[in-house]
Every structure is written in C-alpha cells, then in structure tokens.
Amino acid sequence: MAVFTAEVFQNEFLPQGGTDVHAIVTLTSSGAGAAATASGGVAEIIMVDTSGSMSGRNLDAAKHAAQVAVDQIADGTWFAIVGGSHVAQRIFPYPNAVRDMVQMEPGARFEAKRAISTLMPSGGTAMSTWLALTDRLFATVPQAPQRHAILLTDGKNESEPRAALSAVVRKVTGHFQCDARGVGANWQVDELREISTALLGTVDLIAHPDDIAEDFRDLVQRSMSRGIADAELRVWAPQGAQVLFVRQVAPTVEDLTSRRVAVNALTSGYPTGSWGDESRDYHVAVRVGSKPVGSEQLAARVQIAVGGEVLASGLVKARWSDDDSLTARISPEVAHYTGQAELASVIQEGLAAKAAGDEATATVKLGRAVQLAQETGNDEATSRLKRVVEIDDPEQGTVRLKRNTDKLDEMALDTASTKTTRVRK
Template sequence: MADFTSAVYQNEFLPDGGTDVNAIVTISCTGAGTAGQSGGDAGEIIIVDTSGSMGETNMEAAKNAAIVALDHIVDGTYFAVVAGNHQAYLAYPVTRGGQGMVRMDSSSRFQAAQAIRYFHSDGGTAIGSWLNLTRALFNSVPGLTQRHAILLTDGENHNETPQQLDAAIQAAIGQFQCDCRGIGVDWKVSEIRRVAQALLGTVDIIPHPTQMGAVFAELMQKSMGRGVAEAELRVWAPQGAQVMFVRQVSPTVEDLTNRSRQVNPLTLGYPTGAWGDESRDYHVAVRLAAKAVGQEQLAARVQLSVGENVVTQGLVKAKWSSDDTLTTRINPAVAHYTGQTELAEAIQQGLAAKAAGDDATATTKLGRAVQLAAETGNEEATAKLRKVVDVQNEDTGTVRLKKSVDKADEMALDTASTKTTRIRG
C-alpha cells in the first residue's frame, strides 16, 4: 500500500503590514506498487508517427521501440497501438466495434508486435486526430482508472489547423496522461510541449534513432511503476485569503494555477496525475490580510488526496514580527525554486528571441539563464546552454551567441528547460 509523507519549507515570519507567504511543500510516495494492481484497471496506448517524413531509418527504429515498449507492459493491462499520419489508425487490436483495447498477455503481445512490423511511412501529420482516437479508445473500456500514452512524432502538425489541435488537446485534458517524444529536429518543441503539459506528461528530444528503444523502455517502465492511479493536490486557504499560484517545481516546472477546481468554498484542487515511488516539490504562494505584530495565522493547508482520502498534509504558517533578522530571511528552498522557475522562462524566451532574429534579447535572456543555472547548481542546464552560447562570465551572465549551433542542441536545451535540480544540501 502506498505511503505518502509531506514536509514544508518556508520562512513563516512576515514584517508589519506583510501579506505574502511562500512555501515549498515536498510530497513523497513509497510503496506505490504496480499500475493496475491496486484497484481499477490500467490502460496503455502507444502512438507512433507513420508519416512520410519518418523515412526508412526512423520508421524501423520506431517499430523496434514500440515492440520494446510492449515487452514492458504488465500482463493484464489494457493496451492498444495507434499509427498516425494525416489520419489516426487503430493498428492493434483489430476491431470494428465495442472495446478498442485488449488485455496484455503473451498472445496479444505477439499479435501487436506483428501489426507494428507492418508499419510504413506515408502521408502527413495530424496530431489532433491521434489524440482524438486515443481518447476514444480509452473511453471504450469501462472502469479504466489509469490511462497513459506514449506519443512519438518527427514533424510539425501540418495537416490540421492549430484550432483543431487545440480542440483535441482540450478534449483530452483529464482523460489520459501522455509522454511525448520527438525524433530528429523537424518537429516543433512548443507544439509538442503544449500536448505534454496539458496531459500531465513530459516532452523530450530523441536525437538519434538508435536511442529510441531505450527511451520507450524507460517511459513504459515508469508508467507501469505508478501504482497510484490519480491524486489531487488540495490547497485550503482561510476566508479572505488569495492563492496566488501553485506550481510543481520538481522534478519539472509545471504551473498548475489555472487548472484548479473548487473542492469547497475555501479549498482548491489541482491535478497531479498518477504516482510511483517518487518525490515532488510544489511552490505555494498565498496572500493574506495583514495582521498586527505578534499575531499568527494558518496561511494554507496543503493536502494530497487519493479519491476522497487525504493521504498526507503540510501546514503553511504566518507570524507577524518586528524583528528584521527574522522577516528578511528568504527560505533557501523558496529561493532555489524561484530561480529554477525563472531559469525555465529565460531559456524559452531566449531561444524564441533567437529564432525571431532578435539577437540582443536572446543574448540577455540566455545570459541570465547561464547565471541562474550556475546559482542554482543546475549542471544539466549549464552544459546544454554552453552548446548554444559562449560563456564569458558565468557569475554575471555575460555570454555571446554561438555563430553556428546544431539545431538538435537548441531543441535539447528547449525541452530540458523545465527540468529542475533539487536544492543542494
């Protein structure tokens, strides 16, 4: 049975007239078990881009990777395989009605692998149609409590309008989670990031076809290790208070603020998706009405709920003080993750400016990113930034844009921009 714990990191002291309380809430899970083994069935769908741009090399690698993913789906899990180009096709199982997914066993695994081997590259790209079919397949199986997909693409969404893709993403929110991967350099990071973020998944680049099998294996293993199908972060704040924002800040930056639902008049709920054995950090900011020096107040109650059962909670507090040595301290965890959030924004804005030909803004933003990466100890971001800019002074963020940059390196920096590093010590 899954065991959840929580810890709160904050400076609870506010100056006279102070109103804003910031806290980092760390929630950890152990003993999560295996997907579909703790009440309710799990479902997995593998979505493979079979458009003409995939070509022979990428297509063969994608077929092999999809077959590897099948090997990591636990027996008894419902699954399906979707082939996508300018349309979406149900490659396996072969069905004309009823449930569009079957349970995994040795027979269905073999048949699905045979179907995948017939894939060939042809046609265009319409990712919205792939998402629509995936949603319909999940909805065809009653009682699926956990729904996860892996989506692979190599190109931009040329065969449907942005509005069609937006509508498909919107319709899929809350229906399933989706980890997205792009092979090569001809896909659009911002486009695929929108899909992944909306569907509580991840986005990353696969620079070379030979890496695809290992990526698919890791994604499926992680999904199968999420024995808690779905959980909700709930934030209670007192009457008259305002929850300014709620962000996941580790292992990635994900702004949950606009994804809230009203649980009761004083409590908002935020989706977190499925959980395995892991820890996640959340930055919660609450604005209170100022109180007199010497008074104290509960600023927020942050809970994780599985169904209607609260499995852990942390308390965020506020105390008003006239002691400057107390009120001017910034909690190290709050400072660290504030920097990590700014780092993600600086990288994305810098790369967007570079793509638009605005070298001055790109230099400023990417220089600030170098500075923040060094300050927060994000070595992965530092290494990726150094492939895009020449660093003259890390401490001041003085950089020059490289004259020649491999597009894969730029895309790797972009996809990794939201990955954070935990506070040192």
C-alpha cells in the same frame, strides 16, 4: 495502500505590512508498488508517427521501439497501438477486432508486435486525430482509471491548423496522461510541449533514432510502476486570502494554477496525475491580510488526496515580526525553486527570441539563464547553454550568442528547460 508524507519548508516570518507567504511542500509516496493490472485498472496506448517523413531509419527504429515497449506492458493491462499520419488508425487490436482495447497476455503481445511490424509510411501529420482516437479508445475501458499514452513524431503538425490541435488537446485534458517525444530536428518543441503539459506528461528530444527504444522502455516501465492512478493536490486558504499560484517545481516545473477546481468554498484542487514511489516538490504562494506585529495565522493547508481521501497534510504559517533578522531570511528551498522556475522561462523566451531574429533579447534572456543556472547549481542546464552561447562571466550572466549552432542543441536546451535540480537540503 500507498503512504504519503508531507514536509513544509518556508520562512514563516513576515515584516509589518507583509502579506505574501511562500512555501515549498515536499510530498513523498511509498508503497505504491506496481500498478494493479490484475484488476484491469491500467491502460496503455502507444502512438507512432507513420507519416511520409518517417520513411526509412526513423520508422524502422520506431517500430522496434514500440515492440520493446509492448514487452514492458504488464499482463492484464488494457492496451492498443495507434498509427498516426494525417489520419489516425488503430493498428492493434486489428481493425476488424470486436474490442477496441484488449488485455495484455502472451498471445496479444505476439500479435501486437506483428501488427507493429507492418507499419508503412505515408501521408502528412495531424496529431489532433491521434489524440482524439486515443481518447475514444481509452473511453471503452472505464474500468481502467490509470491511463497513459506515448506519442512519437519526427515532424511538424503540418496537416491541420494549430487551433485544431489545441482544441482537441483541451477536449482530452484530464482523460489520460501523455508523454510526448520527438525524434530528430524537424519537429516543433512548442507543439509537443502543449500536448505534454496539458496531459500531465513530459516532452523530450530523442536526437538519434537508435535511442527511441531505450526511451520507450523507460516510459512504459515507469508507467507500470505507478500504483496510484490519480492524486489531487489540495490547498486550503483562510477566508479573504488569495492563492497566488501553485507550481510543481521538481522533478520538473509545471504551473498548475490555471487547473484549479473548487473542492469547497476555501479549498482548491489541482491535478497531479498518477504516482509511483517518488517525491515531488510544490511551490505554493498565498496572499493573506496583514496583521499586527506579534500575530500568527495559518496561511494555508496543503494536502494530497486520492479518491477524495486526504492522505497527508502540511501547514503553511505566517507570523508577523519587527525583527529584521527574522523577516529578512529567505528560505533556501523557496529561493532555489524560484530561480529554477525563472530559469525555465528565460531559456524558452531566449530561444524564441533567437528564432525570431531578435538577438538582443535572446542574449539578455540566455545570459540571465546562465546566471540562474550558476546560482541554483543546475550543471546540466549550464552544459546545454554552453552549446548555444559563449559564456564570458557566468555570475554576471554575460554571454555572446554562438553562430551556426546545431539545431539539435537548441532543441535539447528547450526540451530540458523545465527539468530541475533538487534543492540541497
């Protein structure tokens, strides 16, 4: 059984009239170990783009990567392979197979890799059909609560309206997790981000086809190491209080606020997906009624629950004071992650403005990104920003847009925008 611990970092002192309480809650799991595949509780599906644009090196590399991924799937895991173009096909189990998904064993592994080798490029791209088929396949193994998928494409979702994709994404949300990957420079980051964000996964750029296999290997190994199928972050707030937002802020920024479900009258639940042995940070903001100087109040109780059982809890407190030396302090953890969340936002807004030809807005936004990357010590973001802008003064955020930038550099900056650096505690 996994063990969770919770740590709370905040400045609990509020000035007279103060109402907003911010805290960073670090949740750490240990003992999750490998997924319980022997009981058939894990399912994995790999979706490979087989549209015409994949012809040649991209599809050859994708087929190799899918075969590498199959080798990482533990015996006992329910699995399937989906080929996607303007329609979706179950590649393995074979179309004439009795079962929609089978459990991994040596014979199934051999046949799956053989089926992958037969993939041929044709048609357009309609990712909604891929996701819908994947959802139907997962539904055939209700005994597998831990469900993970990988989606790989090299192009835009050109064979259907964006609304069709969005509708299916909404329909399958909460049914499985999905990591989305784009190879090369001809796919749209916002399309894959919509999928991965809704399905509690990650989005990333694979610049070169030869790197697909390593990425797939890492994704499946990580999936197999998650022994907790699903965990829920719970936030209790007192009567009359308002939960302003709940964000995961490490290892990536994900706003969970809109995913709230009511646990009871005072407690909200937020999905966090599956867990292995790892640590994640969450930023919780609560607005309470102001109280007289000298008063104390429990502003929130943040918990992690698995199967309805609370495994760890942290307390967020509020104390009103007229001592400026106490109330003026800013928790370094809160400050750090506030900057990281803004960094992700301004990078995406700046790149969108640049793509729209609004150079003035792009310069301001990306300049602010440089400033925030400097302040929060995010060296990786700074390095990626340098490929898109000339930095004159990082502390002031003074930059100039580079001309004729490589599209891959812009896509790398965009996809990595939500990756954060941990606060130096």
